[in-house]
Amino acid sequence: MTEHDMTEPDWASEAETNAPPHDREAEMAVLGAMLLSRSVIDPIAAILSDAADFYMPRHQTVYRTITDLYARSRDPKIDTITVAAELLATGELAKIGGAAYLHTLVAAVPAVSSATYYAEIIRERAQLRTVLEATRRATSRALTAALTAAEILDAAMADLQAAATGTTTTDVRLSVSDRWMGFVDELEAGADPRALDTPWMDLNEVVELKPGQLVTVGAATGGGKSLLGMNLAAHIALTRSKPALVASMEMGGSELMARLTAAESGVVLDRLIRRRLDQSDWEKVFKAAPRLQNAHNFILDDSPNLTIGKIRARMRWMASTGNPPAIVVADYLQLMTPENAKPNANRANEVAELSRGLKLLAMEFEIPVIALAQFNRGAAGRQPVVTDFKDSSAIEQDSNVIVLMHRPLNEDGTADDNRAGEIDLIVAKNRNGASGRVIPLIFQGHYARLRSMGRGI
Template sequence: MNEYEEPGDIERQPPVDLEAEQAVLGSMLLSQHVIDRMIAIVEPVAFYRPQHQTIFNTITALYSRSRNPKIDPITVGNELDRAGTLGKIGGRGYLHHLVAAVPSVAHAERYAEIVRDKALLRAVIETATRAAARAYAQQDQAMEILDDAMAEFQGAATGASPLEVKLSVGDRWATFLDELEAGKDPRALDTPWHDLNDVVELKPGQLITVGAATGGGKSLFGMNLAAHVAIRRNRAALVASMEMGGGELVARLTAAEASVDLDRLIRRKLTDADWAKVIKVSDRMQNARNFILDDSPNLTLSKIRARLRWMASHGHPAGIVVADYLQLMTPEGANSGKNRAQEVADISRGLKTMAMEFEIPIVALAQFNRGAVGRQPLVSDFKDSSSIEQDSNVIVLMHTPPQPDPDDPELKHLKERTGEIDLIVAKNRNGISGRIVTLAFQGHYGRLQSLGREY
């Protein structure tokens, strides 16, 4: 042990490599050409010793202050002396010791990676310890403890910090100018229907609710949209399905992509021509590893949030979530004493919060109540809760238009619209509301198609 090392309990000492920390700082004092690389790899909090954090912050502050910075033990020592912290870090002698402790500046990146990895190990220990303490105390629900721990683990894995936020106009201005120049929000997603894209954008942090009556096509809408994002736009997509199992979802996806009759796919009764179409899209399906279909039973907000973190940890951070459908989601906590309207309101608000947390659009499919049958739907027709209307940034209502009936005076003069479905944009914080976009309803292929016309 040299004069600058600290004694400690060897058996229980947290993961730390003081020599690597010293080598990182010494490399920065020796050569300013490595400073950019060090800043990219480690944060100040990655250093175990507080005086190392102080030295790192002082070097980076000096480095960013001038176009031609002078970084060496003397200039850094003067800066520390001016701030009144020179004695706390061990004096000027410690700065010269750091320089002497560097085996090779050429290996500076490796030293920084060691410092970062040790910091991650300490973060794992701290998070697990906090979670264990809460579990022993039994003061919180198990899912709440688990969810908080997973959030901390994911934050450590991605390097995210709740303090790393950009809120000022100055922070946001460059992004806003980029959007103006591009003519759109580059983070927004499009849909597979070009005529709907003229009206609606799927923007990060927003809740888009798509409502329909039973059998009204909302699941087709959700699967078609998720497939477009995952397969055609190469952005990871999550379909959280409480309506159908994974096999049925894959059948619908295959029907839409291969133009094979959905009923024959579900019953596994394919013709030779069907098989030829399925084989043609086989590679596309085999490679769709960023398209996640979660049909886990009793899906809750916490389970969807955990799935999103799992996707991010496996290198596929979600670009969109489709929840099918909202009123089938299981509320958090058992026997909460809330009525169904309150539970659905909590779920709706939770999806909105999740969209903001992960900065992705979340598309919630929702069912109408029985009062919407036989007429054009309204935003007040959602089953179980009126809060869906308040929480949603965009609301699309699906409506199958009535067909002409010569025996009904009110229907006999209607235009024949068999195989069509109207998408009513009833709420749109990104644009104009009240527009109606008509799509072709191809249920036998499990898909909706653009007609290219608008009412």
């Protein structure tokens, strides 16, 4: 019996030739290189998503052990002896074939300098296995008719997108142990690195846009909610250089571009809409042109009859192009079309379904979703409350944050001359911070923008 026979388990022989795509030699070479040189661990970890990229279970165990040891101290000692000791301590040494197998891995390295190339082979094979598993699940669902055709297609697209972007829908780490070090890193950094800010510093003191949040912004008709949504998305895309998606059912692409150009250039919006620019206007447009002309990461989707499914498909398309959205603005909630809309359906139930759908989108893609929503007519002329949303009370329940927009008026309903050109953002709900705060902003409707006043109430 040879050393190879002693170290290879039964499942690595004939059955392996009929196994899903993988490359045993590449897996061995990567692990051996990591045991030989600590300098290749970071580049390899940057290519591989996690231990599950390795097909062979014992290779997953060795990779996980090496990376755990590497992350444990500032000057880790990684070699066959230290890794064998760690595997012995965790009771997994025998499972991988003993300490002798670690030396087999080292001997299997053609060149340490090619370690990242071997890692790319492993990642490619892992993606192929993910594609095969996605098609298998889709086929099973179709044969059993467990879901509707649209639901099966949507699930298949999610699985295939996971393969394309290197994520997974099955390997989820949820324990406190898994989450702890990342949370400590955030505490040391003094901020959540995944959180987004707004262009209004006073609002940032109260609200932080976090992954998985549904943030609902309500206003009366013509109350400035679309303006706020565009300003926020432009801030994320143009100032923070993160991909942003505006799904608009309120305006067409031309009007959206006019508002964006007005806000960025300082040209009066009415002149842009009417296409009546003078020389000074053109100079402002040309000055803003480089910033807007290169905004490839800022997507304005004005497709008719937008549904949750269409927005999800657009988000996946952005991810497939290398620009997964950091924020989504839906303008506005009550104009969206429900999936499988039925005649004479209860509109309140439909809006509740849409609200819940946007919340699930935020959680699925781990980004903040901003839902703009309209008030009932009864809210006109007074300070709004969370029960004023049109057609649904579910909005309050689904939202992590609710911001209500209000133009200050006198008791008789006329404009308040003392606060002309101002608008209040009322933080009516805030699960991660203070609620009840009122943030006044400068309302520059002629430039399609809101400006911070530098103070809060």
